Amino acid sequence: MSGKVLAVVGGGVVGLAGLLSPSTGIVDSHAFMLALQGDAEAHGASFAFHCSVDSGDWNASSNEFLLRYQMDDDGATLHELPCDFVVNCAGLGAPFVANSFPCTQHDPSFEVP
Numbered sequence: 001m002s003g004k005v006l007a008v009v010g011g012g013v014v015g016l017a018g019l020l021s022p023s024t025g026i027v028d029s030h031a032f033m034l035a036l037q038g039d040a041e042a043h044g045a046s047f048a049f050h051c052s053v054d055s056g057d058w059n060a061s062s063n064e065f066l067l068r069y070q071m072d073d074d075g076a077t078l079h080e081l082p083c084d085f086v087v088n089c090a091g092l093g094a095p096f097v098a099n100s101f102p103c104t105q106h107d108p109s110f111e112v113p
Contacts, residue, residue, distance in 0.1 A: 053068070069081065
């Protein structure tokens with residue numbers, strides 16, 4: 001639903017858009033994530049599954065990030081992936097990922113409260 005409809009139906013909830021499951025209130029999160037992945041890939045996004053992020057850097061001359069990662073089944077080889085955007089979806093590991101990018105390091109570093 002649109003943000004305007006969300007504000008009315010959601011009792012003043014503010015957002016760009018929302019999902020409504022009127023009969024159960026339950027959304028199939030796996031199917032929803034697959035739909036989001038499909039939409040993102042249709043618009044040029046790439047996903048790296050079963051990988052562990054090692055570090056990353058911002059390359060100002062190429063105006064892109066360089067992401068260093070290891071495949072989970074081969075932790076011995078470090079791979080590099082140039083990318084325009086990085087979305088940190090590491091859950092509780094997100095602070096580690098954020099702190100592995102020197103361009104985001106600051107005092108204090110990111111941490112889980």
